[in-house]
Amino acid sequence: MNDKTEELRDIFTDVTDGEETVTESQEDTRGSLERDERTDQERLESVVQQMRERYEFETPLSDDELLTVARGFYDDRSDEAVADDLGVDAEVVFEARMSLHLVGEDDADEVDLAAIRDRDADDATLADDYGVSEAAIRRYRRVAEAEDQSRTANDRYRDEFDSVLADADLSERMTSDLREDGLEDATEGMETDVEF
Numbered sequence: 001m002n003d004k005t006e007e008l009r010d011i012f013t014d015v016t017d018g019e020e021t022v023t024e025s026q027e028d029t030r031g032s033l034e035r036d037e038r039t040d041q042e043r044l045e046s047v048v049q050q051m052r053e054r055y056e057f058e059t060p061l062s063d064d065e066l067l068t069v070a071r072g073f074y075d076d077r078s079d080e081a082v083a084d085d086l087g088v089d090a091e092v093v094f095e096a097r098m099s100l101h102l103v104g105e106d107d108a109d110e111v112d113l114a115a116i117r118d119r120d121a122d123d124a125t126l127a128d129d130y131g132v133s134e135a136a137i138r139r140y141r142r143v144a145e146a147e148d149q150s151r152t153a154n155d156r157y158r159d160e161f162d163s164v165l166a167d168a169d170l171s172e173r174m175t176s177d178l179r180e181d182g183l184e185d186a187t188e189g190m191e192t193d194v195e196f
Contacts, residue, residue, distance in 0.1 A: 040164045044070065047160045048100070055149065057099040060092060066100060069093055073102045074165040098142050101150035101158045108143045117144045 038046070048063045048070075061069065065086055072082035072093075079093040086093070097103070111130055116137070119126065123134040123141075130137070150158055 041067075043160065043164050047157055051100060051157055054153075055099065059096050059099060060088065061086070061096050066096055069096045070100055070102060070161055071165060073097055073104070074161070094139070095142070098146040100161070101146055101153075101155070102161065103143055103146050103150070108140050111140050113140060113144045113147065116140050117148070 044067050045063060048066050051057070052063075059066070068086060069082055072085075079090040079097065083090040083093045110132070116126060121129070123137045126137045127134045
């Protein structure tokens with residue numbers, strides 16, 4: 001050892017109370033975009049309970065069924081498909097989604113929600129103006145209300161759903177992509193047309 005290395009070794013030994021080596025225990029954990037001590041299920045249940053308390057929405061669905069609605073939304077399943085799984089009407093699933101602030105891009109793609117939101121006209125007048133049914137106007141108004149509630153809460157509930165359900169999908173896709181890339185790198189240049 002040269003003098004500098006020996007000097008550093010002596011300083012290290014003094015600082016670590018005479019220990020020659022320092023090891024830190026390592027934990028084998030799965031990677032995550034965001035670290036939270038609770039399980040995904042606990043996080044989702046917490047979001048649903050907080051939303052039930054804050055908005056006091058009424059639904060015939062249990063918390064577990066509401067989580068099925070949320071998972072269905074992130075899996076791009078239609079309200080009708082989720083309703084079939086739950087044995088309820090699609091309108092119940094739609095209302096549950098709105099209560100959970102899970103507004104899809106196609107929930108009101110035919111109409112300007114801001115215009116509907118700002119007008120005090122009754123459903124019949126708006127239906128006539130937009131050339132749609134009164135039921136469609138009521139649906140659009142419910143979508144606008146859900147968006148307003150979400151914005152008022154700074155989208156925190158939607159963000160929590162995103163972080164659990166969308167991040168899980170993203171992590172799964174990234175892991176799959178990494179696995180595929182690793183296999184391509186490992187097999188690059190190998191002869192695959194071999195006869196025995």
